[in-house]
Amino acid sequence: MVSRGKDATDDFEDVGHSDNARDMLKDFYVGEIDASTIPKSTTYTPPKQPHYNQDKTSEFIVKLLQFLVPIAILGLAFGVHLYTKSS
Numbered sequence: 001m002v003s004r005g006k007d008a009t010d011d012f013e014d015v016g017h018s019d020n021a022r023d024m025l026k027d028f029y030v031g032e033i034d035a036s037t038i039p040k041s042t043t044y045t046p047p048k049q050p051h052y053n054q055d056k057t058s059e060f061i062v063k064l065l066q067f068l069v070p071i072a073i074l075g076l077a078f079g080v081h082l083y084t085k086s087s
Contacts, residue, residue, distance in 0.1 A: 017025075 012025075
């Protein structure tokens with residue numbers, strides 16, 4: 001048995017597959033591999049990463065405003081409530 005261009009017979013036998021698995025193997029058998037078509041070595045090309053933005057100042061300001069604006073609105077509402085209640 002060949003898997004990914006290598007002999008996998010020992011690996012298949014070591015697992016101890018059932019008779020049902022051996023019958024399935026007959027159904028999925030594709031054919032022999034022509035060893036001359038297998039590349040000798042492959043070179044790994046890492047995927048392109050998006051540019052890392054080292055300047056996170058704008059992100060920090062946005063997060064700070066997302067925190068401070070609701071606090072300011074609550075403070076303003078509380079102040080208006082106290083001002084109108086005492087008048």
